[in-house]
C-alpha cells in the first residue's frame with residue numbers, strides 16, 4: 077500500500093478519540109506530494125477540517141494564507157505546498173471544550189516516513205509549540221521562539237497558531253506583522269518562483 081493510503085486508513089487512535097468529549101472516529105487529513113517547495117507543519121486538524129477532510133478550511137486557514145500572501149490556488153497546490161501536521165487527525169475536545177493536544181503516537185508512527193518521502197523542502201513553516209519542538213528542538217516557549225525567527229530564517233519560519241485565539245497575541249507583539257510577515261512573504265515568493 078502507498079504511504080498516503082496507509083495513513084488514510086490508520087485507526088490507531090480510535091479508542092483514544094472515543095473517550096474524548098467529541099467521541100469522534102479518526103479521519104486522517106493527508107495533504108502532501110514529494111517535491112513540494114514549502115512544508116507547513118501545524119498542530120492537528122480542528123473540528124471544521126475534520127468535517128471537510130481538507131486542511132485549513134477554516135478561519136485559521138484564511139489567516140495563514142493572508143500571512144503567507146498566497147491565495148487558495150497556490151496554497152492547495154500539492155506540487156508546491158505540503159501540509160503535514162504533528163497529528164493527521166482531529167484530537168477532539170476535552171470536557172471544558174478545549175482542543176486536546178496532538179497524540180504523540182502519530183508523529184512517532186508516521187513522521188519520519190512522511191518527511192523522507194517528501195524530501196527536503198527549501199522552506200518550512202513551523203506553526204506552534206509541537207511543530208517547533210520537532211523541527212527546531214526548541215525548549216523555550218512559542219513567543220520566544222517566534223521572536224528569534226531570524227535565527228532560523230530563511231530555511232524555516234516559526235509561527236504562532238493563526239487561530240482567532242491568538243488575536244490578542246498579535247496585538248501584543250506588533251513586530252510579528254511589521255517585521256516577520258514581510259520577510260516571510262518575500263521568502264515564499266522567492267521559493268515558489
Ligand code: SF4
Nearest residue numbers: 086088089102165182
Ligand atoms: S492521529 Fe495519526 S496515529 Fe492517530 S489515528 Fe490519526 S493518523 Fe493514526
